[in-house]
Amino acid sequence: MNYETLLFDRKESVGIITINRPKSLNALNEKVIEELDNLFDQVETDRSLRALILTGSGEKAFVAGADIAAMAEMDANQAHEFAKKGQALTRRIEIMKIPVIAAVNGFALGGGTELALSCDFIVASENAKFGQPEVLLGLMPGFGGTQRLARFVGLPRARELIYTGDQIDAQKAYSWGLANRVVALNQLLDECLKIANTISKRAPIAVAASKEALNDGYDVAIDKGLGFEADLFSELFDTDDARNGLKAFLEKKEYQFKGE
Secondary structure, eight states: OOOSSEEEEEETTEEEEEEOOGGGTTOBOHHHHHHHHHHHHHHTTOTTOOEEEEEESSSSEEEOOBOHHHHTTOOHHHHHHHHHHHHHHHHHHHHOSSOEEEEEOSEEETHHHHHHHHSSEEEEETTOEEEOGGGGGTOOOOSSHHHHHHHHHOHHHHHHHHHHOOEEEHHHHHHTTSOSEEEOGGGHHHHHHHHHHHHHTSOHHHHHHHHHHHHHHTTSOHHHHHHHHHHHHHHGGGSHHHHHHHHHHHTTOOOOOOOO
C-alpha cells in the first residue's frame, strides 16, 4: 500500500495507520480523507486484521486540525462538501467492524479531536492536547464534533470547549472521560499494541457484534437497546467460534478464534 499522506504497517493481526504530514502537523485535507477512505476499503476486506491503531507521525501532533490554508480558499458549497466528506470518514471509522484505537501523540485539535472521537477509544500521550478551536477562526466543528464530544464528556463540558475554543491537556481529558489512558509518549504505541493484541485474540465476530450493539443502543430507549443486544447475542450461537469456544471452555482447553 503506497500513499502520499499515510503510512501503513501491521504487527501480526493489528494494523497501524499513521497520518504522515509532519510539516503541517498532520493536518487533514481532502487528500488525507480520500486516502484514508481508500485504505479502509482494503482493511475491510482483510479478514486477518482484528484491530487498528490510528496515529500521527512525529512527536508533536496526532492531527492538529483541518488544513486552514485549504479551507481559506473554500466557498460555502465547497465547505459543505468538505464537511460531508469528513463526516462520512468519521462515521465509517465509528461503525467499522473491527475496533479502532486512537493513539493521540501531541496536538489533537479541531478535526484531530473529531477524528479521535470517531475511534472506539483514545489512548493519549502525556503531551497530548485536545480542543475544538474553530470559533477562533469564525467557524465551528464540522466533522462531528458538536455531536460526538457531548456523548464523551457531557453537554456542559462540550459547550465550554466548543464555545471557548480552549484546549485541555491529557490529564484533564482522562478525568473527563475523553481518554481511556494516559502514558508516556515513548510508551504510547506499545500500550496501544498491547490493548489491540488482547482484542485480536478474542472472537472477532463477537467483538464486532458487541461494537454494533454499543453503537446502536447507546442513545436509544433502554428497551430498544436491549432488543438489539438480544438479537445479536442469539445470532452468535450460529457461529463456529461460539460453539467451539464454549466447548473448549468446558474441556479446559484453549481455542484460537477463526472469525467463522
